[in-house]
Amino acid sequence: MTVDVSTIYLLDVATGESVEAELRDAIEQAQLDDWQTKWQPALLAVLQDLARKGVPMLQWPQSWHWNWAQKTARVQGLLAFRGFSVVARGETQGLAQVDLTKASREPSQVGKPLVYLDYLEVAPWNRPEFGAAPRLRGVGSALITAAASLSLDEGFKGRLGLHSLPQADAFYRKIGMTDLGQDPAYQNLRYFEMTVEQARAFLEEE
C-alpha cells in the first residue's frame, strides 16, 4: 500500500515556533511501535500520578484503555476503514481511525454518507489536560482536517460525524460542529456532526 504523506505545521508551545510535521494517510507499524513504547509509558506515568493524587477514575483521560494495535488489526484490509497519523520530531504525535460506512443524522443531511471519526487520540505529551504544558499544538485539528478532507475526496462534501469523549466536547463545539446530544446507543456520549457548510468554513480556516 502506498502511503500519502503531506507536510503540515504544528506549534511548539514552549518556543512559539512552527514545527514541520508529516500527515500520513495510514497507521503503520512505526506508529504502533511509538504507541507501545512511547505513548504507553507516558500515559502510565500520568495515570499513576492521578491515582497518587486521589483523582477519581471518572476524571481520568477517557481514552486511557484504547489499544491502537487491536483497533488497527481489526480493520486490516477493509476499504471502509482508514487511518491517519501525524509524525513530528521522529515521533508519532497523533492517531485517528475513520469509518466510511456511516450515515448522517443531522436533519439537513440525514441519511447521507459521511466520514465517521471512530477514534482520535493525541500523544500524552501533547495533551493540556494532563497538567504539564503540551509540547505541540495543532495535532487534533490536523487529524480532523484530514478526516474532513477525506470526506471531500470521497464525494461526501465534508460531512463528518463523531461521538465525543466528554473531555473533548468543548473542542468540537469550538470548531463549529453541531451537537446532537447524548446518544443512549453509544455509552451516552454526545454525538457531533459537521455539515457541508460547517466543513467548508472549518477547512477555510485551517
Added chain:
Amino acid sequence: MTAKRTMTLNLTDAEMRVLDELSVRKDITKTAVLRQALRLYQTIDARVEKGEKLLFENEATKEKAELMLL
C-alpha cells in the same frame, strides 16, 4: 489523494436508474455510490465469513430479520 484507475461499467437500464436514484438521494456522485457499495459489501462479507449474521431490526416493533448472503 490515492491514485485511481478507470474502468468501463455496463449496467442495465434498471441498474442505472437505481444508481441515479441513490446518487440523488445520498447526495454523492454515481462513482461514490459504487465505491460505497464496494466498501459495504466487503465489510459485510468479512463479518459473515467470520461467522457473524447480518440482522435488520425494526425500531418500532423490535422485530429482527436476517439477511442471507449466498
